[in-house]
Amino acid sequence: MTEFVMSEGLAEPADLRPAASGERRRPVWVVPDVVPGIVPRSARFTEARWVAKYRWAALGGDLTAALFGVSLALLIRFGAQINLGYVLLGAALPIAWLVCVALERGYESRYFGTGPEEFRSIIRAAVALTAVVAIASYATKSQVARGFVVVAVPITCLAAMFARWLLHRQISRRRFAGRCMRRVLVVGRNDQVRTLRRHLEERPTDGYVVVAGCLPRGDAFEEPGSESLGRAEMDILAAVDDYGVDVVAVATDPELAGHSLRKLSWALEQRGVELIVSPGIVEVAGPRISIRPVAGLSLLHLERPSVSGGPHVLKNIFDRVVGCLLLLGVAPILLVTAVLVKLTSRGPVLFRQTRVGRGGEQFRMLKFRTMVVDAEERKAELHALNEGNEVLFKLRDDPRVTRIGRYLRRFSIDELPQLVNVLRGDMSLVGPRPPLPAEVARYALDDARRMLVKPGLTGLWQVSGRSDLTWEESMRLDLRYADNWSIALDLLILWKTARAVLGSDGAY
Numbered sequence: 001m002t003e004f005v006m007s008e009g010l011a012e013p014a015d016l017r018p019a020a021s022g023e024r025r026r027p028v029w030v031v032p033d034v035v036p037g038i039v040p041r042s043a044r045f046t047e048a049r050w051v052a053k054y055r056w057a058a059l060g061g062d063l064t065a066a067l068f069g070v071s072l073a074l075l076i077r078f079g080a081q082i083n084l085g086y087v088l089l090g091a092a093l094p095i096a097w098l099v100c101v102a103l104e105r106g107y108e109s110r111y112f113g114t115g116p117e118e119f120r121s122i123i124r125a126a127v128a129l130t131a132v133v134a135i136a137s138y139a140t141k142s143q144v145a146r147g148f149v150v151v152a153v154p155i156t157c158l159a160a161m162f163a164r165w166l167l168h169r170q171i172s173r174r175r176f177a178g179r180c181m182r183r184v185l186v187v188g189r190n191d192q193v194r195t196l197r198r199h200l201e202e203r204p205t206d207g208y209v210v211v212a213g214c215l216p217r218g219d220a221f222e223e224p225g226s227e228s229l230g231r232a233e234m235d236i237l238a239a240v241d242d243y244g245v246d247v248v249a250v251a252t253d254p255e256l257a258g259h260s261l262r263k264l265s266w267a268l269e270q271r272g273v274e275l276i277v278s279p280g281i282v283e284v285a286g287p288r289i290s291i292r293p294v295a296g297l298s299l300l301h302l303e304r305p306s307v308s309g310g311p312h313v314l315k316n317i318f319d320r321v322v323g324c325l326l327l328l329g330v331a332p333i334l335l336v337t338a339v340l341v342k343l344t345s346r347g348p349v350l351f352r353q354t355r356v357g358r359g360g361e362q363f364r365m366l367k368f369r370t371m372v373v374d375a376e377e378r379k380a381e382l383h384a385l386n387e388g389n390e391v392l393f394k395l396r397d398d399p400r401v402t403r404i405g406r407y408l409r410r411f412s413i414d415e416l417p418q419l420v421n422v423l424r425g426d427m428s429l430v431g432p433r434p435p436l437p438a439e440v441a442r443y444a445l446d447d448a449r450r451m452l453v454k455p456g457l458t459g460l461w462q463v464s465g466r467s468d469l470t471w472e473e474s475m476r477l478d479l480r481y482a483d484n485w486s487i488a489l490d491l492l493i494l495w496k497t498a499r500a501v502l503g504s505d506g507a508y
Helices: 049-078 084-103 116-140 146-176 190-201 236-243 259-271 310-329 331-344 375-385 403-410 418-424 446-452 471-484 487-503
Strands: 004-008 182-187 208-216 231-233 247-250 274-277 289-294 297-302 350-356 362-368 428-430 456-458
Touching (some): 049 084, 084 116, 084 146, 116 146, 182 190, 182 236, 190 208, 208 236, 208 247, 236 259, 247 259, 259 274, 310 331, 331 362, 362 418, 428 487
Parallel strands (some): 182 247, 247 274, 428 456
Antiparallel strands (some): 004 208, 004 231, 289 297, 350 362
């Protein structure tokens, strides 16, 4: 059995025995043998209380949604004239709905509070329920009114998604307060443990909190500012038992793989503890990752990002259609804003600035003018007061901003003329922030990947802090979008943009 150094709270481990003279210590990961059916008393952890409450709340929400959808469908389709057959069908559909959601893993605890996975399970359950009703109707040669099914299933699906959204909002608030978290034991070498811990805890809404780290003997771990909370030498399973963890996260390590990792999964299965393995790949979305069995091995396949072809044609069509509708919808706002800008300050209504688009092509981006005419000339005298990041110049109380311009910036109304750029094809509704030529000149080789897609009217940067982001954070978000964009992601960002604009965080 291999000895490990246990670092509670990821503090620096103690009692690292020095190697003998001339000896080169090489840590080897070994997992203790598992005796089937024998589980230590201390390892029989009960399911967290919040998980049980969440599951019952999800079941109640789905049942209520099904009853609402069926009742509304019966009322719309038949009114007061409902026969006994449809009453029985209406009573059976909620039960069938719960079964379909369960089969689509809608009640598995690992997906609770994750958002996208829960919503996907609801959508798949709706498709499955429609198929079940259609097949059953054909097999029994019964004439089920199509209008009833067309109303009942979509209404049930939308109501169930709304109920899950309310649950997700509630658990997100609790996780920001440090509650409803999954306790994680991280296994790996020092730098890998540190990196994995940072990624697991950078988003509290995901529900992971690292309570301990397990390192191989001889692998020193030092983290500036960390406090020693008590340390002990133990193996992985002993750490699981003593710290009551819910998840074991294994960082990438070629020596903890194969049969050792398989035995670890068996042991954790007996304890009801989840095992996750980090492949070391960052900033890659789920749709681009797939696991395929090859020659008895589970190989991780990484698909190439979509940079041309059909998906981009679909994105261009979506941009122009939705952009045209938005432009028509905000036309009165554009007209009123243009009049206010013209009457309140001297100068043109629109501000035109050269930006760099997809493939390095330059274009003239349109905005409502929010500053005085000589704003660029006065920029040098204000440079020492810069509150933006290392590249972009930003001031919360910029004296060059006009009185009406402050309101336009606060609610992002000054950006609305960029809908014209979207219709021209210079920009997309969603994409990376449109950079200045001076910014592009400072790009590293990797940074240029953000120009594989068109810049956007909004994007991940818009819903993640806007001007409050550092240059590195802004670039990381742009690269993440360029590598993982999809129509579904665009719709999600557009929905979140409304909240970011109304909140006006980071807008100045």
